[in-house]
Amino acid sequence: MITHSENSSGSRASRVFITALKATVSLGLLWLLFSRVDVARLWAIARNASAAWLIGALALYLAMILTSAWRWGLLLRAQGLVFRFRKLTSSFLVATFFNNFLPSNIGGDVVRIADTAPAAGSKTVATTVVLLDRGIGLLGLVLMAAIGATVGPRLGNAGGAVGASVLWVGFVVATTIATVALIFPATFTKLLHPLRLLHAEWVDERLSRLTMALSRFRRAPAALSGCFAGAVVVQTVLVTFYLAIAHSMRIPIGFAELAVIVPVTFIVQMIPLSMNGFGVREATFGFYFTRLGLPLESALLVSFVGAALIMLFSLSGGVAYIARQAGKRQPSFDTALAED
Numbered sequence: 145m146i147t148h149s150e151n152s153s154g155s156r157a158s159r160v161f162i163t164a165l166k167a168t169v170s171l172g173l174l175w176l177l178f179s180r181v182d183v184a185r186l187w188a189i190a191r192n193a194s195a196a197w198l199i200g201a202l203a204l205y206l207a208m209i210l211t212s213a214w215r216w217g218l219l220l221r222a223q224g225l226v227f228r229f230r231k232l233t234s235s236f237l238v239a240t241f242f243n244n245f246l247p248s249n250i251g252g253d254v255v256r257i258a259d260t261a262p263a264a265g266s267k268t269v270a271t272t273v274v275l276l277d278r279g280i281g282l283l284g285l286v287l288m289a290a291i292g293a294t295v296g297p298r299l300g301n302a303g304g305a306v307g308a309s310v311l312w313v314g315f316v317v318a319t320t321i322a323t324v325a326l327i328f329p330a331t332f333t334k335l336l337h338p339l340r341l342l343h344a345e346w347v348d349e350r351l352s353r354l355t356m357a358l359s360r361f362r363r364a365p366a367a368l369s370g371c372f373a374g375a376v377v378v379q380t381v382l383v384t385f386y387l388a389i390a391h392s393m394r395i396p397i398g399f400a401e402l403a404v405i406v407p408v409t410f411i412v413q414m415i416p417l418s419m420n421g422f423g424v425r426e427a428t429f430g431f432y433f434t435r436l437g438l439p440l441e442s443a444l445l446v447s448f449v450g451a452a453l454i455m456l457f458s459l460s461g462g463v464a465y466i467a468r469q470a471g472k473r474q475p476s477f478d479t480a481l482a483e484d
Contacts, residue, residue: 163419166416166417166418166419167419169417169418169419169423169424170418170419170422170423170424171423172423173418173423173424173426173427174422174423174426177423177426177427177430177440177444178444180440181439181440181441181444182441185441186441186444186445189393189441189442189445190393190445190449192393193392193393193449194391194392194393195392196392197388197389197391197392198388198389198392198449198453200388201385201386201388201389201392201450201453202453202456202457204381204382204384204385204388205381205385205453205454205457206457207381208378208381208382208385209233209236209237209240209457210233211374211377211378211381212236212281212374212378213229213232213233213235213236214229214232214374215277215280215281215370215371215374215375215378216232216236216256216273216274216277217229217232218367218370218371218374219273219276219277219361219367219368219371220232220260220273221364221367222360222361222363222364222367222368223264223269223273223357223360223361224360225260225263225264227260227263231259234464234468235255235256235259235260236256237458237460237461237464238252238255238461238462238464238465238468239251239252239253239255239256239461240252240457240458240461241458241459241460241461241462241464241465242254242255242461243420243458244420244454244455244458245455245458245462253274253278256270256274257270257271257274258270260273260274266353268350268353268354268357269353269356269357272353272354272357272358273357276361277371279318279322280322280368280371280372280375281375281378282318282411283315283318283319283322283372283375284372284375284376284378284379285375285379285407285410285411286311286314286315286318286407286411287315287376287379288376288379288380288383288403288406288407289311289403289404289407289408290308290311290312290314290315291403292383292399292400292401292402292403292404292407293307293308293311293403293404294308294312295400295403311404325358326358326361326362326368327362329354329355329358329359329362330355332358333351333354333355333358336351336354337351339351379406379407382406382410383399383402383403383406383407384399385450385453386402386405386406386446386450387399387402389446389449389450389453390402390442390446392449393442393445393446393449395438395442395445395446396438397433397436397438397442397446401432401436404432405428405429405432405433408428408432409421409425409428409429409447412424412425412428413425421451422451425447425451426443426444426447426448429443429444429446429447430443430444433446
């Protein structure tokens with residue numbers, strides 16, 4: 145008979161193995177990339193980067209965070225939940241900190257769900273809001289890549305690059321699936337009925353809450369449209385963030401090219417094969433940059449400097465988390481509901 149402690153030990157061993165495997169993939173890819181560049185030249189270019197452009201990049205990342213928090217608030221309002229914008233921004237900052245300093249990008253989602261579930265009265269509803277926010281963000285990301293591939297002929301002519309037609313098909317298919325789920329929520333949740341084999345009563349309750357949440361979203365098209373528009377703004381700002389980094393080091397690449405490269409790197413990082421995308425992200429930048437006739441050093445610089453600035457900015461989320469822990473005497477997040 146397998147005991148609880150044996151199950152825990154097996155689960156812990158599995159997590160350690162997966163983490164070690166991800167670290168191996170990241171380190172292996174980074175070693176391979178660095179073996180093909182002139183590290184001295186790379187460092188010389190980095191040292192001469194324009195501080196003004198980098199500060200501008202940080203300001204753009206702040207704009208992205210604020211827009212993301214606003215989008216999240218729209219979806220919460222569609223569920224009848226109204227939070228102060230300051231509270232949502234603080235939660236998003238903490239989530240960003242966890243995303244960048246934990247060996248997984250789901251940590252931030254857990255923070256956001258935990259912060260809103262008490263007010264929602266249901267973890268299922270809070271999770272649905274976060275997942276829909278993620279899904280709409282992914283749609284905005286694919287749309288940005290499709291537009292960039294259509295407008296930017298340089299990447300369209302690069303061998304091996306993802307073509308505009310593939311990206312447009314992906315966007316249409318994903319949008320169709322999301323639309324069906326929102327228009328016919330009961331039909332969508334029926335597809336999840338096989339999960340009842342695990343625990344019928346528990347699954348039925350969650351599916352009922354999921355159906356109700358999707359039905360509320362169906363009755364709030366303005367919130368969904370606003371969230372999608374915000375997602376496009378977020379992706380535009382992120383592309384401009386990397387464009388500012390490239391300009392800081394006088395790397396000749398334009399917005400249209402980065403509008404393809406940046407979204408694709410984010411999609412690749414979602415695949416759980418590496419530690420927070422390290423190695424995989426740099427390899428993706430390198431793949432595209434070299435096809436544009438740019439040196440591999442420039443790809444690594446844009447990728448690493450971008451990651452460094454994001455991690456630097458994410459420290460503000462750590463400060464917000466410490467302040468939250470220190471201020472437990474103040475009203476908790478879920479009781480701080482009010483019109484802004």
